[in-house]
Amino acid sequence: MSERAKEILVVGLILILSIIVYLGKVGGWIGALAFSPAVSIVVIILIFLALVWMLVRTLRGQLLDRRIVFLFVALAVVLPFFMSITQEIKISPEVQQLYDALESLPPGSKVLVSFDYDPPSAPELQPMAESFLRYCLLNDLKVIIMGLWPQGPQQADLALQAALADPRVQQKNLEYGVDYVNLGFQAGNEFVIQRMGANIESMFPRDYTGSAYRDLPLVRNVKNFSNIDYAFNLSAGYPGTQEWVQVAVDRYGLWMGAGNTAVQAPMMYAYVNAGQLEGLLGGMNGAAEFELLTGLPGKGTKYMLSQSFAHMVVIAFVIIGNAAFLTSGRKKQPLGQGK
Amino acid sequence: MEHIAVWVAAFLTLGIVSFLYKDNPWYKLSESIFVGISAGYWFVVLFWDNVHGKFWTGVFPPEEYDAAGNVITKDPDWMLWIGALLGILMLARLVPKFGWISRWPLAFIVGSTAGLYLINYFSSNMMRQVQGTIMPLFGMWQTDPATGEVMFQAFSTYDVVGNLVILIGTFTGLVYFFFSKEHRGVFGATAKVGIFFLMITFGASFGYTVMSRMSLLIGRVDFLFGTWLGLIK
The missing domain is CATH 3.40.50 (Rossmann fold)
Structure with a gap:
């Protein structure tokens, strides 16, 4: 199967799934999703382990595809919407x-x-x-x-x-x-x-x-x-x-x-x-x-968990990016002598 | 109709996001629709708010009636013709031979804007900021309203540290931007501290920018999984 055919297949699957969920919403047989606190913590641990694994891979010289970064940021934003945990907010x-x-x-x-x-x-x-x-x-x-x-x-x-x-x-x-x-x-x-x-x-x-x-x-x-x-x-x-x-x-x-x-x-x-x-x-x-x-x-409180998770993932990728930079063997070139 | 609107919005949102995978026709279609609609929308808004709303109704005021039904007459604002004339001169740029004429309205805009902004910025962004930086470091002498006794009110440790950071940051930052003396010795070291303050400021600013962009993504995710699919409470 060609790459284009695979892409069309994935888009088609997403479309069919979306139609089913939407009809479920309109018909009332699919409601809002919510993870229990235990499941929420398991999800957080899995994301953390995945990030550690990516850091280890990077330190071994295996660089990540940029789309992995996008995928993890998306997960960090989406998953907290379904989590049943609260975040402490300090007043400035x-x-x-x-x-x-x-x-x-x-x-x-x-x-x-x-x-x-x-x-x-x-x-x-x-x-x-x-x-x-x-x-x-x-x-x-x-x-x-x-x-x-x-x-x-x-x-x-x-x-x-x-x-x-x-x-x-x-x-x-x-x-x-x-x-x-x-x-x-x-x-x-x-x-x-x-x-x-x-x-x-x-x-x-x-x-x-x-x-x-x-x-x-x-x-x-x-x-x-x-x-x-x-x-x-x-x-x-x-x-x-x-x-x-x-x-x-x-x-x-x-x-x-x-x-x-x-x-x-x-x-x-x-x-x-x-x-x-x-x-x-x-x-x-x-x-x-x-x-x-x-x-x-209101919405501000509701969105804050996603905001915090996304920040943590971004910080993790900043660390992974720096690890990639340091392990890639790039040396500082004197001015005018860089390739 | 609402169902169609939600599906179109979801289709276009996913189309724009699909660019993260790679450039594709779905993204191009969504982008073109966005650019086209934006251009059309802004043309209509600017035409009705400025050309019609301000110029046309100012020069040819429509009839208005008071509560008793009497006609309220308004005098035309002839000064608006000056603005209209400058606006028309700006279009001279479309004819290369007369393009130089468009420099006159442009010069008017640049000159008047510079003059007006000079006052605003000098007062609000310079003098008031300098005034805000000159402050007591450790505490203030205050009069007790009950007894009339003058006593020293010490600031909290948090405030004192904050004031010292502002003092050192402002001083070293200014030293860094002083280029009439070579950055060596004590002067160079002070300038280096200034660089640290500048970098921390840029870092904080970058952090806020990330927060802002994430907020936009969160908004779209809330739309996709909440408004569209109904999976979020």
């Missing part, structure tokens, strides 16, 4: 600071939330958005949503739906326009923030649903940032937290915290240390810590 000072800031707000305070990201960053930022909105709505904080990215308000809408689906939030009978509002997207990047410092309505004359700004009771009397008690920015790049700090915080004195993708987070810690940001949620870890603090476990 930046997350605690954000939580304390929110706790200090009296009920009825107006919180501006800017959704500056799109679906590619949703796995990291959506858990933060959902838990943040859920916390605000449960604690009677009035939420004003906006976005500097075109798809931000759509992400906000999804997060709002998730937060409003919580039975405790439903009991509060919250009303759109009174307890929360989505002002939608406005093009113009940091210039939008600058104009909002003088007049928010000039940038958002209508909300996401098309209602006039002055017809919405929640924002009718919100003229500019001086009427906002706290702001939270969910950012995946430009425009994002940096622009909010430069314009809204440093020029208009807006009190603000942020939730960032992990790529961005290291640059934002400087703003926290300088007192320009009041708290920071960095990546999925930040989301999980915030969920733990608020007592509202």
